[in-house]
Each structure stands twice: as C-alpha cells, then as structure tokens.
Amino acid sequence: MTIYLDYNATTPVLPEVADLVYKMMVDEFGNAGSRTHEFGVAAKRAVELARGQVANVVGAEKSEVIFTSGATESNNIAILGLREFAEANNKKHIITTKIEHKSVLEPIKHLQKQGFDVTYLNVGESGDIDVNELKAALRDETCLVSIMHINNETGSIQPIGDVCQALASHEAYLHVDAAQSFGKYPSDIDNPRIDLVSVSGHKLYAPKGIGTLILRRRDFTKPPLTPIYLGGGQEKGLRPGTLAVPLIAGFGLACELAQKNAQKWCEHAAFLKANLMDSLKALNAEFLCNPTSPYVLNFSVPGVNSEALMVQLKGIAAVSNGSACTSNSYTPSHVLSAMGLNEEKIAGSIRISWSHLTKTVPSDEICRSIKELL
Template identity: 85%
Template sequence: MTIYLDYNATTPVLPEVADLVYKMMVDEFGNAGSRTHEFGVAAKRAVELARERVANIVGADKTEVIFTSGATESNNIAILGLREFAEANDKKHIITTKIEHKAVLEPVKYLQKRGFDVTYLNADQGGLIDINDFKAALRDETCLVSIMHVNNETGSIQPIGEVCQALASHEAYLHVDAAQSFGKYPYDLDNPRIDLISVSGHKFYAPKGIGALILRRRGFIKPPLIPIYFGGGQEKGLRPGTLAVPLIAGFGLACELAQKNAQKWCEHSAGLKANLMETLKALNAEFIGNPASPYVLNFSVPGVNSEAVMVRLKGIAAVSNGSACTSNSYTPSHVLSSMGLSKEKIAGSIRVSWSHLTTTVPSEDICSAIKELL
C-alpha cells in the first residue's frame, strides 16, 4: 500500500473535525447572519468559538481573526488591502523574499506594476535570508514586509524573531505567511510585532476552503486594510460573503487540537525525519533547507532525477518534487533556483513530508528504490 508522504501539499481531515463539519452541515445548518431565530444564533455561536480557537494559537484576540477561504486569499487581502494606505502616505516600498509562495509574489508583482518599489531578498543555500540584508533594505517609506515563516518546499524556518527585533522602532506592517507552520510549529507566531498572519486550514487537518487572516492591533489601532472585493459586509467588511459555518467550526476544532498537541506532534515528526535522513546518507543524499521544519525533508541524490524517483516510488510512497500549487507548470522551482542551487540538484530535488498521523516512513524501501536508479 502506498504511504502518503505529501503532507505539505495537504493533510487529511481529523475524524473529530470531519464529524463536527458533518453535524454543522446536516443538523445545525443555520446562517450565522440570521439573528431572528435559534438556528442563526447557534451558527453565530459556533463561528465565535472557532474565532477564539484560532486566536489562541498565536495569543491574539478573537476580534483580530478574519475568516477567509485559505492562505492565498489571506495573503491577497493583507498585501493588496494596504495599497490605499501606502499611496496616501507615500510609503510605496515593499520588502519580501525571492522564495515566497506565489500567493505572495503575484500580488506583490501586481503592486509593483502599479508604481510600488519592491526589494526581493535573496536566500542562501540553506533557504534563509540574511538579517543584515533585511536591515539594509529598510527605508522610511517601507510600508509592508512580507516574509513567510516556514517554506513549503524546503521547510526552512525564517528568523522571524530577528525580523521583529529589526522592526521594533519601524512603522512598517509585518505580514507572515504561516500556511506551513500555524498549528504545527508552535514558535515565533505569538510575537506581538507580527501585524498580519495568513493561515490555511487544510495544512493542519481542517477542511480545504477555509483559512484566516489575523490582524493584530497596535494598541487600539488595527492594520489599515481595505477590502479587495465587496458584498454584504461580513467579517468587518474585509471578507464579504456568507460564512462557511461548517468549515469554520471544523477549522476551530482543528486549532484547539493543534494547540494541545503541537509539541508532541513536532517531537514525533522530528523522529521520523531523523530516521529518514540517517537512511539516505547511504546514498550520499544532499539535504536542502536548514534549519528546517520537523515535518518535511527536501533532498536530492547525485545523478538521480526527481521524476524518475517519483515513478519508481509508486506503490511505496506518495512524494513531491515541488509546490502542489505550481506543479502543473513543469518549470524549475523558483524557490530552489533563488537559493542558488545547481540545475542538477534542482532537477533531483524530492520533497517528503509527513505528520503525527504518519506511523512510519518506509525509509529502507525509499532508499532501495532510489538505488535502482543509480
């Protein structure tokens, strides 16, 4: 039986989360915007409980949580929503990195085409930015800094704490794409200097199609975002549309379970990673990304192409050679290319990712399958 090892692409929904989603779809199906009867009141109550559970992960207030369809939408609201403020205050400079997800790079590029100046920070071969490069890039007119927490392809963990320190006396808004860390890697995101956090539920055992944007206040002042589309004014006008109550409730429960178990999940996953790395050393495997999340390992074996590896692993393990969001492009990974890796290493790059639900990684079988390609 094939073992699923592509958890960075998506995760299964936990059974208790699925049960709650089903209940909210079939039994308690009210519209949270209906205030004239008990069905609507119950739906509203479920939404607010979920909002509190999301906020608790990062020590935010529940009023700072806006529900979205996922991290892509959250990223777009966070970046494009600042446009009017930036233009009005002549602060049209953005700092981001070359290894961001396309859901950050594309809206940034949109603003760049409309007169914004963008600094794209380089990453080293470990996938990390240089904090001194970041400090040098800061200007008085910098309005937005957007730096992901954990990279989806390499698992590299950016020095968010150091970024926060560098911004201690600067007014720029700090946005963190936390799709790969929220609920799984319980560090850094509780820093009050982070203004905006993008979250995607399906990356940590909630359904697809639900996520959040967390907008931390500075004192009593919230980030000056405006909506990027319009409707009924839900979610304080920033994300209009009928709330997906079942998905929101399930998302909230996933957050509660994650908050209780994240440390244990990390320890279990770190053990799986250590075992796989030790086994792959026999192939002289080269590991990509450091320091990296315990949930993922990106590696290449000299002389072996990733496409051949994935074919050979059919029936053994479901793995990836890049971001699931851009896998149809068949172009070299912009993340790995930006890290300055050789074409051979990029062509051989394999991403293996797992979770606490993974009882074992078939390290010996993976190693044996790759050996047959040498």
C-alpha cells in the same frame, strides 16, 4: 498500499473535525448572519467559538481573526488591502523574499506594475534570509514587509523573531505567511510585532476552503486594510460573503487540537525525519536547508532525477518534487533557483513530508527505489 508523504501539500481531515463539520452541515446548518431565530444564533455561536480557538494559537484576540477561504486569499487581502493606505501616505515600498509562495509574490508583482517599489531579499543555500540585508533595505516609505515563516518546498525556517526585532522601531507592517507552521510549529508567530498572519485550514487537518487572516492591533488600531472585493458586511466589512460555518467550526476545532498537541506532534515528526535522514546518508544524499521544519525533508541524490524517482515510488509512497500550487509548471522551482542550486540538484530534488498521523516512513523501500535508479 501507498503511504501518503505529501503533507506539505495538504493534510487529511481529523475524524473529530470531520464529525463536527458533518454535524454543522446536516443538523445545525443555520446562517450565522440570521439573527431572528435559534438556527442563526447557534451558527453565530459556533463561529465565535472557532474565532477564539484560532486566536488562542498565537495569543491574539478573537476580534482580530478574519475568516477567509485559505492562505492564498489571506495573502491577497493582506498585501493588496494596504494599497490605498500606502498610496495615500506615500509609502509605496515593499520588502519580501525571493522564496515566498506565489500567492505573495504575484500580488506584490501586481503592485509593482502599479508603481510600487519592491526589494526582494536574497537567500543562500541555507534558505534563510540575512536580517542585516532586511535592515539595510528599510526606508521611511516602507509600508510592508512580507516574509513566510516556513517554506513549503524546503522547510527552511525564517528568523521571524529577529525580523520582529529589526522592525521594532519601524512603522512598516509585518505580514507572515504561516501556512506551514500555524499550530504545528508555533514558535515566533505569537510575537506581537507581527501585524498580519495568513493561515490555511487544510495544512492543519481541517477541510480545504477555509483559512484565516489575523490582524493584530498596534496601539489599539488594526492594520489599515481595505477590502479587495465588495458585497456584504461580513467579517467586519473586510471579507464579504456568507460565512462557511461548518468549515469554520471544523477549522477552530483543528486549531484547538493542534495547540494541545503541538509539542508531541513535533517530537514524533522529528523522530521520523532523523530515521529517514540516517537511511539516506548511505546513498550520499544531499539535504537542503538543514536544520528545517521537523515535518519535511527536501533532498537530492546525485545522478537521480526526481521525476524518475516519483514514478519508481508509485505504490510505495506519495511524494513531491515541489509546491503543489505550481505542480502544473515545468519551469524550475523559483525557491531552489533563488537558493543558487545548480540545475542537476534542482532536477533531483524530492520533497517528503509527514505528520503526527504518519506511523512510519518506508525508508528501506525509498532507498531501494533510489538504488535502482543509480
């Protein structure tokens, strides 16, 4: 039986979450916007409960939680939603990194075509930015700094606490894509200096198609976002459309469970990672960005091509060689390229990711498959 080891791409829905989603679909199926009967009132109550469950993960207020379809939409709203403010105040400079998810890089490139100036921070082989480079890049007209917390391909953890400190006396809005860390590795993203946090439910054992954008108030004022599409007053007018109550309720419960169990989950994940690394060291494996998130390991073995290894692992383990969102592209990973890795190392890069649900990683079988390719 194949063991699923691609949790950075997506996670299964927890049974208790699935049960709640089913209940909200079949039994309590009201529209949260219907205020004239008990079905709508119950739906609204479920949404507000979930809003609080999401907010609690990072110490936000539930009124600061906006539900979206996932981190891609949240990233687009956070970035494109600042356009009017930036243009009106002559603050058309953005700082981001070269290793962001495409749902951050592409909206920023769109603004760049509209006359915005963008600074792309470098990363070395560690996968981390240099906060001093960020400080040097700041200008009076900098409107937005967008830096992910944990990279989806390598697991590198950006120094968000240091970034917050660097921006302590600057007015730029700070956006953090926390898709890979929210609830699972909460360190630093509860910092009140972070103005905007993007999250995907399906990275946290909730269904696909639900996520959030958290908009923290600064001096009692939310970030000045304008909606990127129109059609209703839902979610305080920022994200129109009928609320997906079942998905929202499930997402809220998943957040509550993650908050209760985060430390235990991290300890189990770190144990699995240490065992896998010990096995791979005998094959002279090269590990990318160590230390990294306990939930993922990106490595290469000299002389082994990642595509060949994934074929060799069929029936043993489901793994990846990059981002699921760009898996249809045959161009080299922009993340690994930005780290300055050579073509051979990029071509041999394998990403293995797991969760607290993973009882064991088949290290012996993985190593045996690698040896067969050497």
